[in-house]
Every structure is written in C-alpha cells, then in structure tokens.
Amino acid sequence: MSIAPTVLDRIQRVTQAPKVALHEPTFGGNELKYVTECIQTGWVSSVGEYVNRFERELAAYTGAAHAVVVSNGTSGLQVTLELVGVRRDDEVLVPALSFVATANAVRHCGAWPHFVDSDVCTLGIDVAKLEAYLRDIAEQRNDGCYNRRTGRRIAAVVPMHTFGHPVDMPALVELAERHRLEIVEDAAESLGSWIGDRHTGTFGRCAMLSFNGNKIVTTGGGGAIITNDGALAKRAKHVTTTAKQPHPWAFFHDEVAYNFRMPNLNAAMGCAQLERIGQFLEAKRLLASRYVDAFRDVPEVSMFLERPGTQANYWLQTLLLAPEVAAQRDEILATTNAAGQMTRPVWELLYTLPMYSSCERMATPVADDLAQRVVNLPSSPQLMPGVV
Ligand SMILES: Cc1ncc(COP(=O)(O)O)c(C=O)c1O
DSSP states (O other): OOOHHHHHHHHHHHHOSSSBOSOOOOOOSSHHHHHHHHHHHTOOSSOSHHHHHHHHHHHHHHTOSEEEEESOHHHHHHHHHHHTTOOTTOEEEEESSSOHHHHHHHHHTTOEEEEEOBOTTTSSBOHHHHHHHHHHHEEEETTEEEETTTOOEEEEEOOBOGGGOOOOHHHHHHHHHHHTOEEEEEOTTOTTOEETTEETTSSSSEEEEEOOTTSSSOOSSOEEEEESOHHHHHHHHHHHBTTBOOOSSOOOBOSOOOBOBOOHHHHHHHHHHHTTHHHHHHHHHHHHHHHHHHTTTOTTEEEOOOOTTEEOOOSSEEEEEOGGGGGGHHHHHHHHHHTTBOOEEOOOOGGGSGGGTTSOBOOOHHHHHHHHHEEEEOOOGGGSTTTO
C-alpha cells in the first residue's frame, strides 16, 4: 500500500501552508539596515567594517581562534585543502554521500577524491570502517600515507556534517593522527552544530562554512574558513585576497593567488543573520519535534535525530524511509512536490557522477542504502512563526 498520501498529510499538518519551500531565508532583523548602510556609505565591495566584524563574530560564535570570510564555501574548501598541503595527484578521502562541491574542491586542487562509506548513525563518514579500510589499502611512507593500489599519497580526509548532524570527530581525529592525514571539515551545513561544547569545524586543522542562500545563516552567497592555526588563517586571508602586500598605495602581489573575497555587502547581511542564529536554531529544533510527533503513528518512516552528546542544527529536516518502503521514495517525492510541499531526495552518490565514476572508493553499502531512503522535508525556520 502506498504511504505517500500519509506522508503528505503529516507534512501538511506540520507546515500548515498550501505551498512550502524546502528552505527559505528569513530576513526579519537588521539585514536591511546594515545593507542600506553599506550602500549609503559606498562600502559595498571587498573590504569594509562588516567583513572584519563578520569574521570576528564567526570566530567568537564557533570558538575558533580565526575566521576568514570568502566568496563561497567551495572556494573556501579548495583553499583550505591547498593550505594543509594537498597537492596535484594526491588523494583526499571524502564521503560518497555529499554535495558535489566537496569532491569538486578536491579536483580544483588537482587532487582526486577517494570515496568513503557512511555511518547510519551520523550520516557522515563511518570512522571504524575507514580505519579497517586504510589498514587494508594504505601504507605509511616517509612523507605520509599512501594508497598501495594507486601509488598516490592520501593527503587528507574531509568529513562533512550532513544536514547539520556531526560526524564522530573525536574518533576521526584519532584515526587521522594514526594515519598522518590532515583533516579539513566540510562544515557547510553545520553552523550551530556541536559535539559536547565544541563547535563542528573546530576538530580538524581547519574547516569551511557556507552561507549560500539555503543555509541556516545566509549572506546571499559566501563562505568562511575557520581555524585555530594563526599561521594558516594569515595565509588564507592572503591567498584569498590576491596576495597583495599591505601598502597605502602600491600594488605589489607576492604570489599567484585568488580573488575569493566576500564583499562587505554580503558580510553585512551575515552579521545581521548571525544575530538571530539562536532563534533559527530554536525554530528548527521545535520543527523537528513537530515532525516527530506528526510521524509517530507512521511506522514505515522515522525522523533522523541528533545523537546523544551532540547538538544538531537540524538545518534540513530528514525523514528516513524503512527499507520495506524505500521503493516508494520517488512516489513520495512526486506526491508531496505536486501538492506544494517541497521535499527532496539526498544527492546522487558522488561516485555515480560521470567525472567521478573512475575514482577510488571503498564498498559503500550504507551510503547506497541511505541514498534510497532519505527524504528532506520543509525546513525553514519561519514555519515556526512564534519563534522567528
Ligand atoms: C556539503 C556541502 N559542501 C559544500 C557546499 C558548497 O558551498 P557553496 O555553495 O557556498 O559553495 C555546500 C553547499 O552549498 C554543501 O552543502
């Protein structure tokens, strides 16, 4: 029997609206005031007080010593990978279940993604499985960890905190130390997600955040690099701002670098959004509990919830279909979207995309299974109007 009508009914009970997007930004705070100020003062472009302020406030919020804002998360991830030493023809371990940008950033460095399976408890990299896999395929040489099969160096691992649910970072940090791998966290989706009292993105050497239009805090488009490593932060600022040496009037650039700057206009929006992150998080948590209640009498599905000891930001609300109804996923998606309730499947697994189909990978049965069973539900904070 089809469960699509039931799923639609339960979503409608929660959203209480005829047409609902997957995730819309909320602008009810100081966004207009700060952006208007940029326009009135002329400080709209790549330097300005809001850029400095957004960097300070992101560092304070995440507890990272430094934040460097950039044009988007993808460019931030590319730069951080380069800065931790990823070189052309290295391999970088990335989850098969991720947005395409995670692998693209690796390729932008000239390196190769090497795909890893997921943990059904976190939706992120399965650390125990990765440990067993590396014992099998990798060996230590003088300058690091090598893939015996390809002869390439495995330089780094990129955990991604899927929909705001933290990867088991303490275990991954230990693994990375044992195998001499750098960790760069793809925290694009996890601003406001914590493991104990540590923010995601502060476990590895550095991390990237995204402020794309669909993220919990948006700058329209934008990203940030966060790190506790002062030297790395300084390099990140330098190479993302054309490597110009500071001088009142001379244009001296000391290396080939990027223009990956975040304009002041966008940073102004980011400052206003960050002022309200507490409300956004509260709304999303409440929304998750409303979905839990709504689906309580539907045994074929369950909401994916935070693990004990972690606090997820519930960026995208995630419904898991039981294996016996996984074949109904597309019918559920078609029924809900046709009725104006926007739902989405998870991304196509990265190794199935044409440009990544010949990359190295471990067997990924869990990611393969999750890819058939995940349905993201309407997740905007404004669905809880009493809170935002
Ligand atoms: C997991 C993940 N990685 C990377 C990115 C890329 O960020 P951006 O769109 O800011 O380049 C996103 C989101 O867009 C993402 O969800």
